[in-house]
Amino acid sequence: MRQLTCNIYWKLLAVCAFLLVITPINKCHAQRAGGSHTLNFDFDWRFHLGDIAGASEMSYDDASWRQLDLPHDWSIEQPFDLDNPSGWRGGYLPGGIGWYRKTFEWKKQKDSHVMIQFDGVYMNSEVWINGHYLGKRPYGYISFEYDITPYLKTGKNVIAVKADNSRLPSGRWYTGSGIYRHVWLRVTGAIYIPQWGTYITTSNVSPQKADVHIQTEIQNKSNVARVIRLQTDIFSSDNKKVLTQSERVTVDTGLTNWRQKMVLPNPRYWSPETPEIYKVVHRIIYSDNKEESYISYFGVRTIEVNAKDGFVLNGRRIKLNGVCNHHDAGPVGAAVPEDVLYRRLKLLKAMGCNAIRTTHNPAAPELYAMCDTLGIMVLDEAFDGWDKPKAPYDYGLYFKEWWKKDLTDFIKRDRNHPSIIMWSIGNEVPRFNVELQKHLVEVVKSLDTTRPVTQARSGEGRYVDVVGFNGEGEMPGVLETFHQQHPDKPLLGTEITHTLQTRGVYYARTSYRTRDFPAPWEEGVKWEDFKSKVFPIPDLSEKEVFKKQSIFYQSSYDNAIVRIGVRDQHNRTEAFPFFIGTFRWSGFDYLGEAAIQPARTANFGILDLCGFPKDHYYLYQSLWSSTPMVHLLPHWTHPGMEGVTIPVVVYSNAPEVELLLNKRSLGEQTMDTSRQLVWMVPYEPGTLEAVARKDGKIVAKTSVTTAGAPAAIRLIPDKQQVVADKRSVIHVEVQITDAQGIMVPEANNLVKFKLKGPGKIIGVENGDIIDFSSMKAEERKAFKGKCLVMIQTTLEPGNIELTATSDGLKSQTITFSSLSKSNKK
Structure with a gap:
């Protein structure tokens, strides 16, 4: 794993910039991909929870409001309440209306243009500058920008933002509320590269060279055509300049699209193992030698997807060993600091995970930058549903009016990231029509032709490149039948598999959600009618040996499933060439969508709300990672169970494992396609140890020891x-x-x-x-x-x-x- 000393890679590659015209000077968090004068605008906002008349006006007195920094999620700060209208979908946390205001000093400068950028506001955001209305964006997960130049004054200025998440539930899981992502201020001259104005692709890639194609939008806000010099430099990941090109460009008023081609010698490929990042620096140089710089990042890699070879990255077949992740992070809710996000990604990487699906919306921009540098592939998802709401007040209410604008902004924002290997246009879209699928795919393809497009639960998938399967793909025969009917279509488990486990809880007998702890939508489903749709898992013992705990908790053996367990699904994924991989539901426990009520979540995560690994973390590590490891379960503190035979399970990627109890060998076993080893051990206090070997040599050890009273x-x-x-x-x-x-x-x-x-x-x-x-x-x-x-x-x-x-x-x-x-x- 590549070690980073900063949160995101632009911290490594660019220096902080300060504009002295802003007072008080805001602490610069980091320059990110964008212009040389892109400043963080997160600090020293005022906040009021509740709607309030006149808060958009410059003259409004907000002195009594709470002072805070962004990102901010007001929902996570409130108490849980089973009567909250968000209900089990939203984790019983409230929404509401919130107002934010920021006062700052400004000195107007000739020919300067100032834009304010929001990485995400949930939801129905409206923005004002000095009382002037800038606009509204209903979608709570989209990034957007407003030009505030015409309304800025020398002296005091006020930005006001209203976020309206008062109609609940507005999502099928916890959404958060407020300005929960970063805000930026971008200052340019009269000629500048707009937000997301560069598009970088590569072609004719070989170990000897790669053609780098750069499409650049140049905006001229002056009243006359201008001649500038555009200098383009490309730097390698060790910050060495590898290419440079300079040319005179005549820029008419309005928008000019400029194309460049540069030949990169001996390219370093981006991959999960070698996440090499290149930096493009555009310098707009005026006739008086004043200049502005703009930074973009890209990677060199090739992607092929077909039913015969599966997913091919840089000429090598690989399986997507992925997880689905919602955007919240336990106690910080939707306002996730970079250190928190980075820790979560490192945990997944260490597990052997090589891909993430951003369920079910665009993620924060910093996630993609981290995935670029960590070597984690991304299935980037635009929408949960389309024009028919899945929660009473979700984005479906606004979809018809806004989808094309939001989808365009989404693709343009993210398309330079090498970590993004596929687009998803939707998830489990209710009653979706094929024509609308066609229109969405056409918009994506008009903006980016370098990646395949999928849809989670794609139906017949007529217009998508890769057909996505969610829970229906876990049923016996479904993938095989679809492949027989559509032999040329590659298939993907966009949401496979669903299993549940609670950290530290164990049951020896298998449980099936539909039979034993049905979700609200499964009430009334007869097990006799459903059991043919599952891959049964043998019980670990004839009678339950563990004391039954809360009905909300599920076993951390691989035996609490919806339709198929982890091990059976892994074997199927490996066996089908046309099946390019899976995205497990889910990487982390997330707030809301609690199948059994009342609870905060449904326990689908491989890691819990703390980010603590459950036993399945090590099961996946044994399947997905080549670093030698061994893990055993359960823990070995069971007072009162002396002499009771307990199933001891071991996960390892080594071929042989020996189990010892109090230094007595209980025998050695060889790993097979069951993907786990099981010993039936009469309980006695002491130390249980697993020793993994390869070719007779010890490659990994682990142990658990009986604990005494808390001290x-x-x-x-x-x-x-x-x-x-x-x-x-x-x-x-x-x-x-x-x-x-x-x-x-x-x-x-x-x-x-x-x-x-x-x-x-x-x-x-x-x-x-x-x-x-x-x-x-x-x-x-x-x-x-x-x-x-x-x-x-x-x-x-x-x-x-x-x-x-x-x-x-x-x-x-x-x-x-x-x-x-x-x-x-």
């Missing part, structure tokens, strides 16, 4: 040093241990947190889907021995001290260094 708290941070930038986040795993330091797997102690120094607690979580405690408090009960606290820095450098206490337990205090940016190594 202490252990704090495990993911970093010791951070930057004092109001951005950096420390994740601290909190474990309840016995006197010997062994985690107690059933501990549920209440842990209280006290923080000193320049930091703040931005979230607490434990992964328990039926714990409706506040995620913004300074305490949390442990769940299955663990919980999480998240700390964010302020602008002040210094030491941050976290103390965790719990009645009857030994407390722990740890200290972090928050460094000024100039001192960060």
